[in-house]
Amino acid sequence: xxxxxxSIKDLRSTKRKTVYNDRLRKRVKKxxxxxxxxxxxxxxxxxxxxxxxxxxxxxxxxxxxxxxxGKASRKKSRLAIQLNKLSIDNVKTTKKST
Numbered sequence: 001x002x003x004x005x006x007s008i009k010d011l012r013s014t015k016r017k018t019v020y021n022d023r024l025r026k027r028v029k030k031x032x033x034x035x036x037x038x039x040x041x042x043x044x045x046x047x048x049x050x051x052x053x054x055x056x057x058x059x060x061x062x063x064x065x066x067x068x069x070g071k072a073s074r075k076k077s078r079l080a081i082q083l084n085k086l087s088i089d090n091v092k093t094t095k096k097s098t
Contacts, residue, residue, distance in 0.1 A: 024057075024066045031057040032079070039082050044090060047083055054079055 002008050031054040038047040055076055062072035 021064075021066045024061050024064065027057050028054075028061050028067065028075075032075070035079055036082075039086055042086060042090075044083070044086055047086060051079055051083055 002011055031050065035047060035050040035054050038050050058067070058072040058076055061067045062069045
């Protein structure tokens with residue numbers, strides 16, 4: 001337990017920041033999970049909407065330094081690749097049926 005007055009104040013602010021950062025990390029995980037669920041259901045419309053939401057959350061987390069900029073960029077790239085694979089699969093199946 002801190003003894004100095006400034007250390008006590010610092011501990012209080014650290015606790016507040018930890019709560020905020022954890023909340024933002026949970027939002028990132030939830031946005032990714034929603035997107036992946038839509039991909040598994042092969043619902044491209046909902047997947048695009050959830051991808052936009054995931055981008056928004058990742059950018060905000062990177063801006064607030066909760067996650068690093070490169071990590072946010074990497075996650076966005078991988079999510080976009082998954083969406084592109086889904087749309088390519090849809091195109092292939094429609095071409096086969098015609």
